[in-house]
Amino acid sequence: MITAPTAVKKNESKTVQVSESQGMDFDRIGIAGASKGLAKVLDTARKVSRSDSSVLITGESGTGKELIARAIHKNSPRHDGPMVVINCGAIPSELLESELFGHEKGAFTGAHRSRIGRFEIADQGTIFLDEIGDMSPDLQVKLLRAIQERQFERVGGTVTIEVDIRVISATNKDLPAAIENKSFREDLYYRLNVIPIHILPLRERKEDILSLAEHFQNNLAKRVKGYQQKIFSQVTQQALLRYDWPGNIRELENLVERISVLVEEQTIELHDLPEYIANNSSQKISPSVASVLNNGIGFNEAVDHYQRSLMLHALNETGWVKARAADLLKMNRTTLVEKIKKMNIAPENETPFF
Ligand SMILES: Nc1ncnc2c1ncn2[C@@H]1O[C@H](COP(=O)(O)OP(=O)(O)O)[C@@H](O)[C@H]1O
Ligand SMILES: [Mg+2]
Structure with missing residues (x-):
């Protein structure tokens, strides 16, 4: 078979791109940094990019979740297909279903014509479900079915549509905690979290x-x-x-x-x-x-930060004697101990950089 020159070029450029940290074939698409934490993330990203498994990327906002998702898509066999991003937290839940799955004409007030959704647009490619932790429980059920069976109906439609997509999702929320308080479905979590990737805060x-x-x-x-x-x-x-x-x-x-x-x-x-x-x-x-x-940064993260600062300050002031730190903060010692554990607060080992 004669290969078109453009195709040859593409393959060449793919193999020339060598990851700096692993020495393996992985296009970092401008991901900078050399920490061990990042190297681990890139190593997992490289391995999963060859597969079709669902990936759940967790980490605080601004840590590079979307960038890693793009790198996985770019290095996957689907790289010629689309990568469709949808921010599940930014779209009101009544509209999100039609954004994801599309709708038929007349499906709801204002649906003057039929429209295809992001799942259909992402066919042969990757769908990136950002802020998945913000999705309403009702829609979680529909999403689970769509991911499990790779098929769905448009809102107001009767025809079942099949798609070939790869699912990557991301969140800055603690999903196991959300499962505990019943705001996130456990079955959906396991479906999304086949390969977990956690990105450390800077x-x-x-x-x-x-x-x-x-x-x-x-x-x-x-x-x-x-x-x-x-x-x-x-x-x-x-x-x-x-x-x-x-x-x-x-x-x-x-x-x-x-x-x-x-x-x-x-x-x-x-x-x-x-x-x-x-x-x-x-x-x-x-x-x-x-x-x-x-x-x-968002309200909850900022409040977490402030709490952490207060506790660290009090603990450092009191040489990590928790009872005294609790006194200083005018809080219950057991509450402090619980928070230290929950928020993973530890004495800092000041590593000098220079
Ligand atoms: N390792 C990195 N190297 C270069 N730029 C990065 C890196 N990580 C994140 N960025 C940049 O930081 C910004 C935030 O990243 P993004 O992927 O949107 O984070 P998140 O989705 O976790 O909120 C983007 O402009 C992204 O390109
Ligand atoms: Mg993001």
Whole structure:
């Protein structure tokens, strides 16, 4: 068989792309970082990209869940098919069913014509169900059937439609806890979570911070004509490493872009950083209201952060004597102990970076 030159080229470019961390055939599609945590994620992503198994990606917002989902699709045999993204948290639940499965004309008020849904659009490709933890229980039942049987009906329709899709979902929620309080179906969870991938928050893989900052600078240089790459002074680097990054990589990316535009000098100095990063002398400081609002962190995560900061502060003040820390916080000792366990709070082993 004669292969068309374009097809040959495509295969070539696929094998030339070698992952830096594994030395294996995996296109990182611009995923930067060299931490062990990320290497593990990429290794799993590489393995699952060859299969059709459902993947559930968990992690705080801004950690790169969607980017990993894209890399899995890009490296899969389905890469010529579509990758369809749907944010289940952003669409009101009455509309979500028709977004997913489509509807027939007259199915509900305002359905003036029939419309195909994301499942049909994703045929031969991958569907990425983002914020899956926000889906209503009613729709969870329908989704389970669609995934299990790879078939469904449009809203108001009678014809069963079959699709060939790969499902990747993501959430920043604790789904086992949601199962416990009956807001998430256990059967759907097992269906989605065949291969789990957990992405660590940036504060738990600080080795990635500087290489990400450099990566975003490189991107700017590619995008903006004549852009001179800037360097971060030593103290600026230290402040970046000390900061907690509640908005994770999204926050770092926004920051790098902002200061790169605003700072005209070659070197980015400490005073060029926002107050809350420059003056953050310890990791225990929680995100400012501004950083919560600007980085899509969300109420619950911000509150978790604040609680964690308060407890860590009190524990450090009292040399980790829990009874005394509880006194300081005017809370019950057993409540404190429970929270420490639940939130996985541990004494920090300060690893120096320089
Ligand atoms: N390892 C990484 N290297 C480069 N950019 C990254 C990395 N992880 C995340 N990003 C970028 O950070 C932003 C947030 O990532 P995203 O995948 O949307 O996170 P999530 O879906 O977890 O909220 C995106 O612009 C993404 O491209
Ligand atoms: Mg996302």
